[in-house]
Amino acid sequence: MKITDVRVTQPLPAGMPTGWRGSMGQIVVAVDTDAGLTGYGIGGGGAAATHVIQRELRPLLLGADPGPIEQLWEQQYRATLAYGRKGLVIMALSGVDLALWDLRGKTAGVPVAQLLASTPAADVVAYATVGMAGDDPGVGIDRALGEGYRVIKLALGSFALPGDAEQVVRAVRDVRGRVGADVTLMADAAMAWTDGPAVLKLAQGLVEYDLGWLEEPLPADDLDGYAWLTERSPIPIAGGEHEFTARGFADLLARGCHHIYQPDICWCGGLTQMRQIYTLAQTHQVRVVPHRGSEVFGLHAILSLEAGVPLAESGRPWMEWVGGRELAGGRARLAAAGNGFGVDLSACFNAG
Numbered sequence: 001m002k003i004t005d006v007r008v009t010q011p012l013p014a015g016m017p018t019g020w021r022g023s024m025g026q027i028v029v030a031v032d033t034d035a036g037l038t039g040y041g042i043g044g045g046g047a048a049a050t051h052v053i054q055r056e057l058r059p060l061l062l063g064a065d066p067g068p069i070e071q072l073w074e075q076q077y078r079a080t081l082a083y084g085r086k087g088l089v090i091m092a093l094s095g096v097d098l099a100l101w102d103l104r105g106k107t108a109g110v111p112v113a114q115l116l117a118s119t120p121a122a123d124v125v126a127y128a129t130v131g132m133a134g135d136d137p138g139v140g141i142d143r144a145l146g147e148g149y150r151v152i153k154l155a156l157g158s159f160a161l162p163g164d165a166e167q168v169v170r171a172v173r174d175v176r177g178r179v180g181a182d183v184t185l186m187a188d189a190a191m192a193w194t195d196g197p198a199v200l201k202l203a204q205g206l207v208e209y210d211l212g213w214l215e216e217p218l219p220a221d222d223l224d225g226y227a228w229l230t231e232r233s234p235i236p237i238a239g240g241e242h243e244f245t246a247r248g249f250a251d252l253l254a255r256g257c258h259h260i261y262q263p264d265i266c267w268c269g270g271l272t273q274m275r276q277i278y279t280l281a282q283t284h285q286v287r288v289v290p291h292r293g294s295e296v297f298g299l300h301a302i303l304s305l306e307a308g309v310p311l312a313e314s315g316r317p318w319m320e321w322v323g324g325r326e327l328a329g330g331r332a333r334l335a336a337a338g339n340g341f342g343v344d345l346s347a348c349f350n351a352g
């Protein structure tokens with residue numbers, strides 16, 4: 001089989017937030033073959049990633065055998081090394097990689113999850129992230145409970161001023177009072193703090209409200225700060241949604257930066273890197289809870305790669321159009337079986 005074309009488009013779905021989540025948002029990649037099969041993947045990086053694929057990655061892939069995905073990943077990584085390595089080039093590569101995995105599944109006639117494990121889990125507990133992108137957090141909590149979620153993550157930016165420890169503690173205390181003791185709560189600080197000792201104090205103030213984890217309290221590049229904090233924090237520290245490639249995660253793991261690692265399969269380098277990250281994390285005996293894990297690409301990975309206690313984030317409302325999964329009663333599962341990732345994204349290329 002040979003690759004005959006690599007196409008890329010940036011859909012502009014309803015409800016897409018303004019700011020980088022939109023402009024640097026999801027791209028859809030299609031890899032066509034002379035066998036008549038097309039693989040679809042989703043990456044990130046918007047118009048900049050589109051340019052990288054069209055000008056740099058597509059010429060490398062045309063005429064190649066789509067089979068040796070890992071080899072193709074290394075080839076693309078090396079070709080972009082001077083300006084890539086992390087960030088939007090790897091977001092672009094993620095889309096290509098997922099399209100190649102989709103092709104591998106379609107060629108074998110099985111779902112991707114089945115390529116990775118002979119008996120993938122049927123479903124997984126999902127958690128709802130509330131207060132994202134201007135959402136009213138109170139409404140979000142009630143909606144999540146009403147939909148059957150028993151695990152909820154608070155996007156702290158909508159509950160309290162970034163960096164204001166007292167407000168954060170008050171907000172978490174109020175939410176704990178509202179949901180009761182049986183709901184698992186986590187909190188996401190979205191890199192709002194810069195000072196490790198201040199975050200440690202915050203974590204100590206939050207202990208009595210029983211948080212599953214405190215996510216990304218510091219900037220993603222502050223590895224020293226994270227290693228210091230993670231060693232001392234009474235609440236597990238999560239992070240990694242803004243880290244890239246297994247090489248990047250190897251560094252975080254070696255330095256003990258987090259208790260819980262959260263790679264995003266559409267950003268971190270695709271399934272090829274996600275698999276390696278799972279393996280590394282198992283070596284270090286730490287947990288992986290992928291960012292946006294109940295969106296279809298991450299869900300295939302979680303259902304087949306997680307050996308411990310799997311957990312999948314509810315996903316973004318503006319990505320609902322991708323389909324391929326079902327969320328009900330606080331659990332996520334794949335929608336009616338299809339080969340590859342089980343989604344048909346061809347319509348994205350017909351829109352204009």
Ligand SMILES: [Mg+2]
Pocket residue numbers: 188190215216241
């Ligand atoms: Mg986050």
